[in-house]
Amino acid sequence: xxxxxxxxxxxxxxxxxxxxxxxxxxxxxxxxxxxxxxxxxxxxxxxxxxxxxxxxxxxxxxxxxxxxxxxxxxxxxxxxxxxxxxxxxxxxxxxxxxxxxxxxxxxxxxxxxxxxxxxxx
Numbered sequence: 001x002x003x004x005x006x007x008x009x010x011x012x013x014x015x016x017x018x019x020x021x022x023x024x025x026x027x028x029x030x031x032x033x034x035x036x037x038x039x040x041x042x043x044x045x046x047x048x049x050x051x052x053x054x055x056x057x058x059x060x061x062x063x064x065x066x067x068x069x070x071x072x073x074x075x076x077x078x079x080x081x082x083x084x085x086x087x088x089x090x091x092x093x094x095x096x097x098x099x100x101x102x103x104x105x106x107x108x109x110x111x112x113x114x115x116x117x118x119x120x121x
Contacts, residue, residue: 005112006031010030030116044102049099069082
């Protein structure tokens, strides 16, 4: 995970005195940048979570349908359907990994808001 510090990004410096002066100001540019980061990471976390639900549902449906078709008559289309379910399952594992990364980014953004905006936000 790439650590994003809203203070250093907005102020353009990593001077501890300048960063300390910007902390706790809910109307400052740094606070607003931290809030925007949290909004965008939350959006992508929701998107990846939705993709996980969709892909997992598709995986289950494809595998159940593929197994049903194989039990009735083992032909090429039923095997392709079952293989499609396996491929969809592999894709969902990748999206689950990305979803967890987005959750970590969102948690980091919430910590940034607490740091730069103070406890009133």
